[in-house]
Amino acid sequence: MKILTNSKNIIDGLAKLNITDSETLLSYLPYRYEDQSYSDELDILDKEKITILIKIVSNPKLINTGRVPLITFFAISSHHEFYKINIFNQPYLMKSLLLNEEYSITGTYSLKNKTLTVSSLKKGIIESKDALKPVYHLPSEINQKVYRNLVKRTLESADNFIVDSMIPHFKEKYRLLDYLKALNMVHFPSSFDDIKIGLRTLKYHECLEYSLKNQIIRGESKRLPSIPKQKIELKKVNDFILSLDFKLTKDQLVAVREIILDMNRDSLMYRLLQGDVGSGKTIVALTCLYSNFLRGYQGAFMVPTDTLARQQYEEAQKVFAKFNIKVALLVGSLSTKERNDLKQKIENGEINVIVGTHALFSKDISYMCLGLAIIDEQHRFGVNQRNLLVSKGENCDLLLMSATPIPRTLALTIYGDMDISTLNVFPNQKRDVETKIVKEDSLEIKYLIDEMIEESRQVFIVSSKIEGEDETKSVEKLYEKYSLLYPNQVLLLHGKMDNDKKEAVLKQFLNKEKLILVATSVIELGINVVSAGLMIIYNPSNFGLASLHQLRGRISRDGNKGYCLLVTDEDDERLLVLVESNDGFKIAEQDMKNRGPGDMIGVRQAGFPLFNSLNIVDDFRMFECARDDAKEIMNNLSDKDNQRYYQMILNKINHQD
Ligand code: ADP
Ligand code: MG
Numbered sequence: 001m002k003i004l005t006n007s008k009n010i011i012d013g014l015a016k017l018n019i020t021d022s023e024t025l026l027s028y029l030p031y032r033y034e035d036q037s038y039s040d041e042l043d044i045l046d047k048e049k050i051t052i053l054i055k056i057v058s059n060p061k062l063i064n065t066g067r068v069p070l071i072t073f074f075a076i077s078s079h080h081e082f083y084k085i086n087i088f089n090q091p092y093l094m095k096s097l098l099l100n101e102e103y104s105i106t107g108t109y110s111l112k113n114k115t116l117t118v119s120s121l122k123k124g125i126i127e128s129k130d131a132l133k134p135v136y137h138l139p140s141e142i143n144q145k146v147y148r149n150l151v152k153r154t155l156e157s158a159d160n161f162i163v164d165s166m167i168p169h170f171k172e173k174y175r176l177l178d179y180l181k182a183l184n185m186v187h188f189p190s191s192f193d194d195i196k197i198g199l200r201t202l203k204y205h206e207c208l209e210y211s212l213k214n215q216i217i218r219g220e221s222k223r224l225p226s227i228p229k230q231k232i233e234l235k236k237v238n239d240f241i242l243s244l245d246f247k248l249t250k251d252q253l254v255a256v257r258e259i260i261l262d263m264n265r266d267s268l269m270y271r272l273l274q275g276d277v278g279s280g281k282t283i284v285a286l287t288c289l290y291s292n293f294l295r296g297y298q299g300a301f302m303v304p305t306d307t308l309a310r311q312q313y314e315e316a317q318k319v320f321a322k323f324n325i326k327v328a329l330l331v332g333s334l335s336t337k338e339r340n341d342l343k344q345k346i347e348n349g350e351i352n353v354i355v356g357t358h359a360l361f362s363k364d365i366s367y368m369c370l371g372l373a374i375i376d377e378q379h380r381f382g383v384n385q386r387n388l389l390v391s392k393g394e395n396c397d398l399l400l401m402s403a404t405p406i407p408r409t410l411a412l413t414i415y416g417d418m419d420i421s422t423l424n425v426f427p428n429q430k431r432d433v434e435t436k437i438v439k440e441d442s443l444e445i446k447y448l449i450d451e452m453i454e455e456s457r458q459v460f461i462v463s464s465k466i467e468g469e470d471e472t473k474s475v476e477k478l479y480e481k482y483s484l485l486y487p488n489q490v491l492l493l494h495g496k497m498d499n500d501k502k503e504a505v506l507k508q509f510l511n512k513e514k515l516i517l518v519a520t521s522v523i524e525l526g527i528n529v530v531s532a533g534l535m536i537i538y539n540p541s542n543f544g545l546a547s548l549h550q551l552r553g554r555i556s557r558d559g560n561k562g563y564c565l566l567v568t569d570e571d572d573e574r575l576l577v578l579v580e581s582n583d584g585f586k587i588a589e590q591d592m593k594n595r596g597p598g599d600m601i602g603v604r605q606a607g608f609p610l611f612n613s614l615n616i617v618d619d620f621r622m623f624e625c626a627r628d629d630a631k632e633i634m635n636n637l638s639d640k641d642n643q644r645y646y647q648m649i650l651n652k653i654n655h656q657d
Contacts (some may be wrong), residue, residue, distance in 0.1 A: 004150065004154050017138075025150070030135055030186070031135065031188070032135050038104075048108070048109050050106070053102060053209070054118075055103075060094060069088070075105075084115045102124055104125060105125065132191070136186055155184055166645075167641045177198065181198070207619065210218040217270075218418060224268075225268055225394065229297065231264050241256070241287060243322060244283065244319060248284075250425065256284055259291075266645070268397050270419065271418065272401070274401070275423030278431065282315060283319070285401065298370050300374070300392070302358065302376065306332065307355050311528060325352045327354075328342055343365060413627055435564040440568070442565075452515065459517070460534070460536065460551075461536045461538070462551060466520055473539050477492050488514070489514050490518060493509075493518070509529065510529060533566075536567060537565065537566050540572065
């Protein structure tokens with residue numbers, strides 16, 4: 001169903017959230033509620049936010065002398081208290097504020113002169129059933145009120161397009177509400193209880209759908225392939241491992257072994273390799289690609305960004321050099337001619353290993369014989385992209401890699417019983433990063449940079465923001481600041497730069513032509529600067545803990561002592577766990593607890609939440625139930641309700657991209 005608005009502005013804004021139809025619009029839930037029930041006025045605290053019903057008793061005055069225009073007047077509340085009311089920056093309200101009329105006002109109270117500074121105002125009484133106002137994460141072009149009205153209108157006509165697809169048996173078992181009723185209760189609750197009750201139904205719907213998708217995809221992987229592959233000889237893989245510059249760690253060897261045994265089975269592999277940043281997943285991946293080459297198949301290695309693709313490509317060329325393996329790089333920035341040439345070579349099998357971004361599974365690319373697909377940073381891609389890549393080869397083993405390690409039991413449930421290999425030890429035992437929280441004016445910042453430059457080691461300076469005039473901590477401002485302090489030593493890198501420019505900058509940094517790189521978190525993903533010793537992060541509160549941990553994982557890769565400075569003047573207690581712990585598992589778990597639904601896998605940054613209502617830590621039990629329920633559905637497809645639900649989900653998998 002199309003979205004019920006003609007405003008191009010809103011449509012464009014919603015597209016940023018991946019909301020392109022009314023169904024998706026309704027599944028996008030508030031992240032909090034503003035409580036506008038009337039406050040008890042008996043003992044209001046200083047600076048407390050309250051909502052009261054007032055009558056205006058003096059003529060409102062507009063004062064334009066200060067920095068922002070101010071409307072001010074006196075009022076009496078329904079409890080006969082007397083207040084001074086200030087409304088900043090909304091001069092247009094003058095027209096609608098009338099003497100002796102009643103208004104509901106929400107604002108912050110100042111005890112000193114009994115003043116209320118207004119944050120929202122509505123003419124007349126707020127019915128208690130309307131007192132909880134939903135608040136959504138929205139892009140700047142859409143205002144909350146306009147959006148709320150759109151949701152309201154959509155819900156009113158939702159009877160026409162929302163069907164409750166739940167299998168009756170589960171609906172009864174878990175006492176679920178009608179889906180539409182639950183949506184109404186969560187978007188426009190009459191009480192906090194409504195939210196809780198409604199949410200439970202929405203969560204289960206989402207959870208069962210997710211679990212069944214997982215089971216279906218996994219089921220397809222576990223199917224026996226049409227053409228059995230030649231077995232991989234472990235001895236040859238060993239020779240390859242011995243040809244490397246370094247010895248693999250115990251964990252890497254175990255992982256390689258598990259993966260190869262899996263590849264040698266008759267059914268297809270569907271496995272996750274998880275390990276903290278720097279645990280050495282890449283070489284495990286390359287060893288598997290080599291093994292796959294041995295049995296005569298093509299391999300694809302998919303990563304989230306061009307820069308990372310290039311780096312992995314170079315690494316692959318290096319380790320495959322002695323083995324007559326043809327490696328190619330497939331990224332979005334290739335010219336049409338380059339792309340066509342490459343396409344040809346992939347199709348006729350001239351290329352053995354293809355490294356690239358999601359361009360790897362564009363519709364026009366077909367492989368002669370894809371036998372192994374590896375997806376790095378798998379959480380950056382949705383379930384269906386995984387599916388798509390596998391669809392390039394009927395016969396394809398799949399290895400997913402994740403640097404956001406999550407506890408095993410959690411992973412098994414979330415990923416639907418997929419097989420898991422884990423790298424726990426770091427190749428470089430000595431890796432030693434000390435993390436500190438420092439104030440912006442701390443002398444330690446300069447002191448440590450000087451020390452690094454002295455030793456010719458690289459320094460990362462990271463901020464979450466690119467530009468902004470009054471934003472002193474944007475990368476552009478930081479670049480200016482540090483260029484003055486260290487002339488000719490500073491580079492700038494951010495996501496809005498074009499790829500050639502980015503490559504050039506990274507090259508200069510890797511080659512130590514300049515030692516300081518000011519960057520947005522584009523560097524979060526994988527690039528490997530072995531001798532970097534210092535990571536300085538501005539606005540750390542804007543990052544999730546797992547992202548911060550990944551960022552500092554760039555440091556001390558050569559085993560020399562490194563530092564991570566979290567620069568902030570705020571008291572952000574959340575950051576303490578980073579100072580105290582270097583354990584990626586522990587940090588990821590903490591992170592999941594802190595963040596709201598959907599944020600955990602970090603996809604909200606990319607513009608779309610993976611989950612609308614679920615939080616994988618809090619809702620762990622529900623994931624367990626839903627996984628078992630999904631299995632039950634798969635095992636009883638002759639039941640007509642199960643069959644109908646299964647077909648619906650299958651349809652969704654096939655029609656999403
Ligand atoms: P990640 O797991 O974050 O993808 P990488 O695969 O990029 O980690 O490895 C991090 C660094 O460790 C790379 O420089 C890599 O060459 C190096 N490395 C990986 N395995 C070993 C090993 N067994 N011994 C020494 N260095 C290793
Ligand atoms: Mg990596």
